[in-house]
Every structure is written in C-alpha cells, then in structure tokens.
Amino acid sequence: MSNSKSVSRRKFLVRAGIGTLGVLALGTVVFRNPARRKIYELAETIVPPYSGTGTEANLWFEITKDNQVTLYSPKVEMGQGLFTGLAQIVADELDVDVTQIQVIAAATATGIIDGLSTGGSISVASLWQPLREMAATMREMVKSEAAKKMGVEASSLTTSNGIVSGGGKSMTYAEAVADVTKWKLPKTPALRSIKNYNFVGKPVKRVDLVPKVLGDPIFGMDAEMPDMLHACIVRKEHIGATLKAWMLVKQNKCQAW
Amino acid sequence: MKISFNINGQPQTVDVDGNTPLLWVVRDVLHLKGTKFGCGKAACGACTLHVEGEAVRSCSYSVKFAEGKRVTTIEGLGTKENLHPVQQAWIEEVVPQCGYCQPGFMMATAALIEKVPNPTDEDIDNNIVNICRCATYYRMRKAIHRAAELNQSSKQIDQ
Numbered sequence: 001m002s003n004s005k006s007v008s009r010r011k012f013l014v015r016a017g018i019g020t021l022g023v024l025a026l027g028t029v030v031f032r033n034p035a036r037r038k039i040y041e042l043a044e045t046i047v048p049p050y051s052g053t054g055t056e057a058n059l060w061f062e063i064t065k066d067n068q069v070t071l072y073s074p075k076v077e078m079g080q081g082l083f084t085g086l087a088q089i090v091a092d093e094l095d096v097d098v099t100q101i102q103v104i105a106a107a108t109a110t111g112i113i114d115g116l117s118t119g120g121s122i123s124v125a126s127l128w129q130p131l132r133e134m135a136a137t138m139r140e141m142v143k144s145e146a147a148k149k150m151g152v153e154a155s156s157l158t159t160s161n162g163i164v165s166g167g168g169k170s171m172t173y174a175e176a177v178a179d180v181t182k183w184k185l186p187k188t189p190a191l192r193s194i195k196n197y198n199f200v201g202k203p204v205k206r207v208d209l210v211p212k213v214l215g216d217p218i219f220g221m222d223a224e225m226p227d228m229l230h231a232c233i234v235r236k237e238h239i240g241a242t243l244k245a246w247m248l249v250k251q252n253k254c255q256a257w
Numbered sequence: 258m259k260i261s262f263n264i265n266g267q268p269q270t271v272d273v274d275g276n277t278p279l280l281w282v283v284r285d286v287l288h289l290k291g292t293k294f295g296c297g298k299a300a301c302g303a304c305t306l307h308v309e310g311e312a313v314r315s316c317s318y319s320v321k322f323a324e325g326k327r328v329t330t331i332e333g334l335g336t337k338e339n340l341h342p343v344q345q346a347w348i349e350e351v352v353p354q355c356g357y358c359q360p361g362f363m364m365a366t367a368a369l370i371e372k373v374p375n376p377t378d379e380d381i382d383n384n385i386v387n388i389c390r391c392a393t394y395y396r397m398r399k400a401i402h403r404a405a406e407l408n409q410s411s412k413q414i415d416q
Binding site: 077078079080081205206208209210211212213214215216217218219221222224230 | 281285288290291292293294330331332334335336337340344347348351353354355356357359360363391
C-alpha cells in the first residue's frame with residue numbers, strides 16, 4: 001500500500017470481458033481521488049489502503065455481446081443514486097444511452113475494492129475524472145475497430161446510442177469490437193465540455209429500478225458461498241443478564257430460533 | 258420434520274425444524290433471497306410474503322403453519338417480461354432508493370389491492386404499515402394508487 005503513489009492513476013488495462021458476456025473491458029486503478037475542492041481535502045490527501053500491485057484494476061467497465069455496457073462499481077449503491085450517477089458519467093463520453101448501462105457492485109473476486117469505502121460525498125467526485133477518461137478512450141477504441149471493419153477512416157465516423165456510423169454504414173459497438181484480440185490503447189482524447197453533455201446534469205430515471213422491484217439478490221446479505229453457515233444473535237432474556245460462558249457445537253440441522 | 262407447501266406455483270418439501278421461521282426456509286433452504294430480514298419481530302414488514310394470498314410477516318411465522326398452503330414471494334409476483342402491476346407502478350414512480358425493504362412493501366400492496374381494489378389514503382395508512390429507512394413513503398403512496406389503477410385495467414382486459 002505504501003508504493004501506491006508511484007502508480008499512474010491513468011494506467012488503463014484492457015482485457016477480454018471479465019463477465020461471461022463481455023467482449024471488451026477497460027479498467028483502471030483508482031486509489032487517489034482527484035477531487036479538487038476544499039471540502040474534499042481528505043480525499044486528496046489520504047492514501048487509502050490499496051493492496052494491489054498497481055496492475056489490478058479496481059474500476060472496470062465492459063461492452064457485452066448484446067451491446068450493453070456493464071460497469072463494475074467499486075463504490076456501494078445504498079439508495080443515494082450513485083449507480084445512476086456513474087451511468088450518466090459513462091454515457092456522455094461513451095455515447096451510449098443511459099438505459100444501455102448496467103451498473104453492478106464489483107465482487108471482490110473481480111477486482112480489488114476501493115479501500116476508501118463509500119461515504120463523505122466523494123464517490124462521484126473521485127470517479128468523475130477516471131470514468132470519463134476511460135469512457136472517452138473506449139469510444140475511440142471502438143471507433144478505430146469499426147473503421148477497420150468498415151474500411152473507412154476513424155475520423156469520418158460518428159457515435160451515438162452504442163452505434164458507430166459513417167459513409168452510409170453502421171454497426172453496434174459490440175459488433176465493432178467482436179473478435180478483436182490485439183488492442184492498441186490510444187492516448188486519452190480530449191474530454192467534452194460539460195455543457196454538451198446529455199445525461200450529466202439532467203434528470204434521468206434510476207438505472208437500478210428493475211433488479212430492485214424484482215427482488216434480485218443484490219444485497220450483501222443475499223450472497224451465498226460454498227458450505228456457508230448461517231448464524232444469528234441470541235439475545236439475553238433478562239435485563240442485566242451477562243454472558244457467563246459460551247461453546248461452539250456442531251449443528252447439522254437448524255435449531256428453531 | 259417434513260413440511261410440504263406450494264411456493265410460487267411449484268410444490269416443495271423441506272426437512273427442517275417446524276418452528277423455523279418461514280423467512281429462513283425461503284431464504285436459506287430454498288435460496289429465494291428477495292424476501293428480506295429486517296427486525297425479526299414482525300414490526301418492520303421487510304419479510305412480508307403471501308400465504309394463501311394474505312400478507313404475512315414471515316420472520317415470525319413458523320414454517321409448520323405453511324403445510325399444504327400456497328406461498329408467494331416477490332420472485333413469484335412478476336417477471337422482468339411480465340411485471341405485476343405493483344412492480345410496474347413502482348418503476349413508473351421511481352420508488353426504490355436502497356431497495357432493501359421494497360419487496361415487503363410490494364407484497365403488502367399486492368395483497369391490499371386484491372382486497373381493496375381502489376384504496377384511499379386512509380386505507381393505505383391503515384394497511385401498509387411497513388417501515389422504510391430511506392423514507393420513500395411519499396412516492397410509495399403515489400405508486401400504490403397507480404398500482405390499483407393498473408391492476409383494475411389489467412383485470413378489465415382479462416375479462
């Protein structure tokens with residue numbers, strides 16, 4: 001964790017999809033927060049615990065075969081609308097509709113989780129810059145692959161709603177990046193003016209409504225691991241009672257609570 | 258003891274202590290995680306599901322009482338392709354924030370509008386007494402009225 005300052009925050013990593021549906025995934029290491037305002041001084045100065053080597057990204061997103069974008073959030077959505085905010089940020093530089101973006105909580109198995117945890121109103125501030133840079137970079141990568149497949153100059157192509165168009169032709173992002181095995185990481189393009197953003201700063205519907213109304217297992221308590229044991233707290237029955245002793249016994253079957 | 262019941266349209270037999278709360282059988286034995294644990298004392302309603310169409314707080318309902326009965330959880334209410342009117346209304350009114358308590362609220366609402374097809378604000382106050390820490394109550398009230406509307410129009414189409 002002490003060497004984390006020597007790692008470039010803008011080091012992007014490309015790999016095949018990290019989920020089962022991905023065709024292109026782009027990630028980066030976010031361990032220092034670029035927030036500049038006084039109120040975020042904590043985020044600027046603190047070195048959060050980061051246990052990776054600097055090549056293991058903790059912020060990923062990927063384009064999936066069905067031309068959707070999956071964003072693995074290192075920050076927790078707890079009702080504050082963060083996942084929607086992150087989707088807005090990505091949508092405006094990647095040129096996809098906000099409804100094409102699925103934001104999911106990154107599992108520890110898919111990357112290192114942000115040691116700064118979630119709080120202090122720094123989630124959007126800390127991810128604002130790296131996410132926009134990653135989205136803009138990915139957009140250029142998609143365009144360059146589409147240009148090869150369409151036989152045109154990348155500069156003649158436009159992007160919108162997850163589709164690359166130019167010279168009377170068009171293809172989806174997923175089609176453009178399918179079967180590509182060697183990636184060239186371009187220089188991060190200039191970011192757009194905030195004035196020209198279509199989603200950032202505009203009211204959009206939350207992106208996490210459907211899993212929440214279906215009762216999907218999205219909460220920490222819903223996680224299941226192999227051979228997981230379940231436990232519960234037994235409360236004392238009398239005021240003033242103290243714990244005298246305890247023992248661990250093997251229970252094959254649940255005892256009634 | 259072996260207990261058999263129907264859950265979300267499927268017959269099911271479990272072998273557990275009969276006094277185990279239905280909630281834990283649903284979550285940990287049947288792996289249906291949509292029904293939530295909140296207080297464990299039937300006070301908050303996060304664990305609400307249906308037994309024979311009635312809203313039941315499953316943290317305080319022994320599984321033995323479900324023997325031979327029809328149990329419905331949030332997973333059995335609707336699907337992504339075929340949302341229940343309550344789920345549709347919840348999306349239209351953008352109700353969930355953190356979302357943890359919402360399955361319980363939706364199950365309570367689904368049971369209410371079957372009994373009271375067009376609930377007034379007073380009916381809602383008297384019957385939907387779950388607790389939401391995000392305080393989504395204002396949007397929830399709008400969504401309950403909307404769900405009642407959608408439910409009635411879907412029934413007219415069915416007839």
